[in-house]
Amino acid sequence: MLTNPKADQGLAALPPSLLAPRTNITGGRFAAARSGQTLDVACPSDGGVFSSIPRSDADDVDEAVRAAHQAFHEGPWATFSALDRGRLITKLMGIVDREADALAALESRDTGKPVRLGRADVNAALRYLEFYGGAADKLTGETIPFLDGHTALTLRVPHGVVASIIPWNYPLHMVSRLIGAACGMGNTLVLKPAEDASLSALRFAELALEAGFPAGVINVVTGLGPEAGAALAAHPLVDFVTFTGSSATGAVIQALAARHNRGTSMELGGKSAQILFADADVDAALPVIQNAIIQNAGQTCSAGSRLLVDRRIHGAVIEALAERFSRLVAAPHWQDGDLGPMINAKQAERVRGFIARARSEGARLAAQGGIADGAPSGGHYVPPALFDDVPPESELFRDEVFGPVLAVTPFEDEAEAARLANATDFGLVAGVWTRDGGRQHRMAKRIRAGQVFINAYGAGGGVELPFGGFGRSGHGREKGMEFLRHMSATKTVVFNHG
């Protein structure tokens, strides 16, 4: 454990300039909200306020969107070739690498995530920039057999102004992949980060200016969802809207974008299942199953929040998991414990509510971890909970908790396992643990999820792997080459050459 009180709080690597009140970045300029209003920036580990961000309104958003619109239509950006854009992203990667320690410390302080996770997030950001820096000039169109005397082909063209509204759980992942894919494809970007975690996005945009992104290509406007977020989603000069967050807010944002019939991409969370068969390598599976719900304190859209387990090994698995869960400790980020706090008091209350209701709905609390000694009383800690015999009709089986709560339900056979896996309205990720090759393929086919892992699980990982959901988990795919395609539209060109 760290002992220096400054290092303790992740402050050692933080230059004072990063802790000063922040401004929006609009059209290459640093600007406070026109109203002068601000929002406090707090650390979830102790509840302490350590900075502020602009509380932007529709006027501030309008300015940012106009800057992005102008940069797309009139600025030098249109003259950047795909290769130029890729090189710029690669250059940004080098600058982010130089700033890695400070960015990681800033992210841990702003979100309460353990310092090793802050570092992991910076590494993921570097990897996104590496991937899209190289991929920007790799997306091609096609030629289409058509009428005699004609040649038909398709071009991949940018949408124009892409608006992105993102949540607080993995801002560094999202900002880097948006810059990589949206700007790699030639769009300009207006980003509205979450009010609880805006600092890394602001810093990223600042570093992008240093890298040489022209003014107006990357704009960041902070503020509240119903104010700044809603104004952005509904702005008539926005051409495409991407959103990551709750299903309810996703529906609101789609309705706002529909006013102008704009396309959207929705990444809306899940209730992802891991399915453990009796023939699996259980020893290999258990740490992965644990991590998939503990990582980022369960505040991960792809958290493995359900475990379906073969009745024949149910007792032994619960015993082993209970032993593990009872040892888990939620701790302030600077202690780098098993997990950190929830992002804010409201989310902590929400998770405690799920835990309280699960008992009354018939689930059995098999184990619960603890909170670190000396964790500040102002922090938002929830000890991880393991529930067994969770009924498929219960809330805990069906709804996203977004906290460190694992719901275990036993199954009798493969058919029931597949049915239970699909028995929620979500469909984001699944993990299947079995040595039976035929079953691996059957389950991969039957499970309705955007990603299916066999004898593995990727909560948040896999820059190269298309990611997104079915049903209430949303639509559209981020990550990989698929996200570049998504950040573009098809233009068909037909030549009549006789």
Ligand code: NAI
């Ligand atoms: P949220 O979905 O309301 O917030 C996410 C983003 O949307 C933030 O930037 C917020 O400012 C913005 N927003 C909120 N209302 C808006 C509106 N009316 N118009 C435009 N933008 C708006 O999520 P919240 O309230 O922070 O968390 C509630 C629940 O959402 C969590 O418990 C979890 O279940 C889910 N969630 C899922 C995430 C995921 O990665 N899938 C991430 C964050 C939350």
Ligand code: MG
């Ligand atoms: Mg914060």
